[in-house]
Amino acid sequence: GAGVSQSPSNKVTEKGKDVELRCDPISGHTALYWYRQSLGQGLEFLIYFQGNSAPDKSGLPSDRFSAERTGGSVSTLTIQRTQQEDSAVYLCASSLLAGGPLNEQYFGPGTRLTVT
């Protein structure tokens, strides 16, 4: 079946501009996660959504970052007033459920964000 999809695959933006990154999870997966991977850095958790519950925003690095998930499916990560340190690959993952044995997370191809 179809895996996690993300768009765009690449995004180049000027410092100070806002960007929106999109994620479409695997059909039937109720949990959706955003991570980012910077050059030379590990994978860093940003936010996760489980069904209609309030999202866990504990990993968002600043208030310039926000995310929403509409209808329990597609999610959009928004970065306002981008800075050069925001340059990274933004990865979305989904799982059947959050936590427990069904927490196997499958990643999308990522969006490479470059802030100039």
Next chain:
Amino acid sequence: QKEVEQNSGPLSVPEGAIASLNCTYSDRVSQSFFWYRQYSGKSPELIMSIYSNGDKEDGRFTAQLNKASQYVSLLIRDSQPSDSATYLCAVNISGSARQLTFGSGTQLTVLP
């Protein structure tokens, strides 16, 4: 101390050998453990999950978990050049965490 630690490598093994990748974690209540493979320029690909102490085998891959020692490993038998990648260990740190905490990865090269 990092929450999830891996030897960064690089680890080189000859084709056909067994590659052994190791990971330790800090939180005793961690319950779920995963190994991902990441090729250069690509996103992580889930290859193994393990939840109980002992071994779990899937084809050429064996994951080993020892919760008492807070240690999880991945063995790759009959290593192939196509196994050359970075291997990421991921853990649900603490009982309530839903997100994964990743190690920094071990770069594996399988020499033909």
